[in-house]
Amino acid sequence: MSNPFPLEKDGLLEAYRRMKTIREFEERLHVDFGRGDIPGFVHLYAGEEAAGVGIMMHLQDHDRIASTHRGHGHCIAKGVDVKGMMAEIYGKATGSCAGKGGSMHIADLSKGMMGANGILGAGAPLVCGAALAAQKLGHDGVGITFFGDGASNQGTVLESMNLAAIWNLPAIFVVENNGYAESTSVDYAVASDSYVDRATGFGMPGITVDGTDFFAVYEAAGEVVKRAREGGGPTLLECKMIRFFGHFEGDAQTYRAPGENEDNRKNRDCLKIFRAKVTEAGVLNDAELDAIDAEVMTLIEDAVAEAKAAPLPTPADLTTDVYVSY
Amino acid sequence: MARTLSMKDAINEALDQEMTRDPTVIMMGEDIVGGAGAAGEDDAWGGVLGVSKGLYHKHPKQMIDTPLSESAYVGAAIGAATCGLRPVAELMFIDFMGVCLDQIYNQAAKFRYMFGGKAETPVVIRAMCGAGFRAAAQHSQMLTPIFTHIPGLKVVCPSNAYDTKGLLIQAIRDNDPVIFLEHKNLYASECDVPEEPYAIPFGEASIAREGSDVTIVTYGLMVPNSLAAAETLKKEGIDVEVIDLRTLSPIDMDTVIESVENTGRLVCVDEANPRCSIATDISANVAQDAFGALKAPIEMVTAPHSPVPFSPALEDLYIPSPDRIAAAVRKTMGA
Numbered sequence: 001m002s003n004p005f006p007l008e009k010d011g012l013l014e015a016y017r018r019m020k021t022i023r024e025f026e027e028r029l030h031v032d033f034g035r036g037d038i039p040g041f042v043h044l045y046a047g048e049e050a051a052g053v054g055i056m057m058h059l060q061d062h063d064r065i066a067s068t069h070r071g072h073g074h075c076i077a078k079g080v081d082v083k084g085m086m087a088e089i090y091g092k093a094t095g096s097c098a099g100k101g102g103s104m105h106i107a108d109l110s111k112g113m114m115g116a117n118g119i120l121g122a123g124a125p126l127v128c129g130a131a132l133a134a135q136k137l138g139h140d141g142v143g144i145t146f147f148g149d150g151a152s153n154q155g156t157v158l159e160s161m162n163l164a165a166i167w168n169l170p171a172i173f174v175v176e177n178n179g180y181a182e183s184t185s186v187d188y189a190v191a192s193d194s195y196v197d198r199a200t201g202f203g204m205p206g207i208t209v210d211g212t213d214f215f216a217v218y219e220a221a222g223e224v225v226k227r228a229r230e231g232g233g234p235t236l237l238e239c240k241m242i243r244f245f246g247h248f249e250g251d252a253q254t255y256r257a258p259g260e261n262e263d264n265r266k267n268r269d270c271l272k273i274f275r276a277k278v279t280e281a282g283v284l285n286d287a288e289l290d291a292i293d294a295e296v297m298t299l300i301e302d303a304v305a306e307a308k309a310a311p312l313p314t315p316a317d318l319t320t321d322v323y324v325s326y
Numbered sequence: 327m328a329r330t331l332s333m334k335d336a337i338n339e340a341l342d343q344e345m346t347r348d349p350t351v352i353m354m355g356e357d358i359v360g361g362a363g364a365a366g367e368d369d370a371w372g373g374v375l376g377v378s379k380g381l382y383h384k385h386p387k388q389m390i391d392t393p394l395s396e397s398a399y400v401g402a403a404i405g406a407a408t409c410g411l412r413p414v415a416e417l418m419f420i421d422f423m424g425v426c427l428d429q430i431y432n433q434a435a436k437f438r439y440m441f442g443g444k445a446e447t448p449v450v451i452r453a454m455c456g457a458g459f460r461a462a463a464q465h466s467q468m469l470t471p472i473f474t475h476i477p478g479l480k481v482v483c484p485s486n487a488y489d490t491k492g493l494l495i496q497a498i499r500d501n502d503p504v505i506f507l508e509h510k511n512l513y514a515s516e517c518d519v520p521e522e523p524y525a526i527p528f529g530e531a532s533i534a535r536e537g538s539d540v541t542i543v544t545y546g547l548m549v550p551n552s553l554a555a556a557e558t559l560k561k562e563g564i565d566v567e568v569i570d571l572r573t574l575s576p577i578d579m580d581t582v583i584e585s586v587e588n589t590g591r592l593v594c595v596d597e598a599n600p601r602c603s604i605a606t607d608i609s610a611n612v613a614q615d616a617f618g619a620l621k622a623p624i625e626m627v628t629a630p631h632s633p634v635p636f637s638p639a640l641e642d643l644y645i646p647s648p649d650r651i652a653a654a655v656r657k658t659m660g661a
């Protein structure tokens with residue numbers, strides 16, 4: 001049977017592996033957080049995997065992304081080490097940021113991952129900077145900022161869209177529209193019905209895709225990234241998606257309609273949708289995907305075990321990495 | 327009638343009573359009601375930690391959920407304050423102040439002076455501050471000195487539920503912009519709080535504990551930590567006075583000076599970063615105005631000059647502990 005997909009078998013398996021890794025990473029955090037093993041705030045990306053992976057499959061290390069408070073998925077999709085991430089979330093010295101950042105601040109500059117962020121909208125100007133650097137340094141890197149429907153109302157985002165447009169920056173503005181900002185609906189908080197209209201207002205193309213469909217995201221992102229690389233300037237890409245868990249762990253989610261979460265899990269699970277598409281087309285089979293599932297489970301299990309066993313930062317670490325001690 | 331109330335409930339009660347008393351008092355912020363435009367329950371959140379839960383049903387016209395646009399809604403609160411409303415704008419975490427700082431420090435703070443006394447800006451900006459929540463570098467700061475630095479702003483940071491209620495009511499009735507800072511690790515702390523509304527005037531410190539050997543001057547979460555240190559030191563025969571500043575602008579230096587003149591020793595305890603802090607400010611004032619009374623160099627116990635680390639192992643070292651405070655007190659005693 002011929003392959004109707006824009007990726008060869010290897011690419012499809014890789015995309016599935018990344019999505020599954022994100023899913024199991026988040027499912028595991030949900031359990032461990034509930035048990036009290038994990039300190040602080042944790043915002044899970046489960047349900048949204050197809051968006052992050054669909055975009056990141058087009059990127060290399062010299063392409064920069066700025067993530068959000070809901071950053072684990074972006075990190076994994078961009079190739080940040082899963083064990084380092086887990087150790088970071090556990091506050092260990094072996095973490096991606098030596099235990100100093102935590103879930104909301106995981107970064108790996110060597111992978112082009114400029115950081116999860118605790119401040120909504122903060123990534124948009126930073127990514128204009130990344131795109132400006134690519135432009136001035138003369139390489140074909142792009143900058144991608146992710147932000148939610150809620151954060152799309154930050155002044156920094158709107159200012160950055162204008163900046164990127166007038167400077168024709170290789171910057172991409174990805175709205176991850178999961179319908180809610182904390183408990184507030186996008187219908188209440190965002191005046192325009194269409195992000196495409198917003199993009200038009202800023203003089204850039206806008207595209208809306210079904211963020212639960214990996215292939216829809218992958219195709220749209222391919223176009224957008226190519227245009228940015230070739231000097232065609234910025235684009236806004238809206239991914240409509242589903243957040244499986246609460247805003248953060250501990251959110252009772254009474255703002256949702258009854259049955260909403262169950263319905264989402266059943267009918268709008270991007271991993272199930274992906275599996276159905278590739279197996280029905282006969283390009284991949286269940287056994288191949290199940291094998292990845294098993295490998296991912298082992299990876300997550302090992303990551304947690306290693307994180308738990310890892311050493312804590314030492315007292316001296318409190319005042320390192322900051323240029324004035326006082 | 328007093329009954330035991332948590333700081334969180336004291337805030338809720340103060341807001342409730344002031345919105346009842348004065349319909350021009352409105353509250354705005356992100357998810358302070360919750361569920362706006364969504365299919366489920368309304369009043370779904372009542373704020374990220376449930377501080378304003380229930381207020382929407384009592385004051386539906388006075389409770390406004392905002393988009394995630396701090397610059398716009400905090401600025402709108404400030405503008406509305408100059409036009410007949412008394413808004414209380416909630417910024418979830420003080421760390422988000424950077425997003426809307428211009429509206430606060432160039433606009434609200436300066437109107438009265440810059441317009442030759444013709445403008446009043448009765449706005450309250452509430453925010454959670456402080457470390458200890460494992461919330462990392464961008465959700466854990468104190469930042470108090472940033473606001474005390476600005477002429478025209480009043481700055482409040484209470485340490486207990488009783489003061490919180492009285493100071494918040496005063497803040498709402500005050501005609502100047504007030505930055506009202508609530509330490510998130512004090513929300514659950516309880517004490518007796520009268521049911522009826524009452525206002526505590528700004529610029530009056532309270533003496534949280536009387537003592538004759540050493541004066542500790544502090545505020546916020548560092549009050550209970552200093553009181554804990556004082557208990558330890560009591561067993562060693564050191565009698566510590568703890569002054570709770572309550573408001574940082576205006577600041578009650580008279581009470582501080584009077585105490586230092588009695589004890590001759592001063593320890594300033596501040597959860598903010600050390601440079602140009604509340605601790606350095608108090609120290610400088612005392613060195614200038616009560617130098618002759620000092621029997622020992624002034625000690626300061628503060629957070630280190632670093633961002634707030636995530637790892638609990640580091641965050642616990644970041645926050646000035648009763649042990650560190652006690653050690654500083656002993657030092658002033660020559661011990």
Ligand SMILES: Cc1ncc(C[n+]2csc(CCOP(=O)(O)OP(=O)(O)O)c2C)c(N)n1
Nearest residue numbers: 070118119120148149150151180181182422
């Ligand atoms: C400047 C700023 N304001 C408020 C917050 C608190 N906050 C964190 S996440 C969030 C909701 C974000 O919603 P959205 O942008 O839609 O992203 P989602 O959580 O849905 O992924 C809020 C209000 C913050 N971190 N930074």
Ligand SMILES: [Mg+2]
Nearest residue numbers: 148149180181
């Ligand atoms: Mg959202």
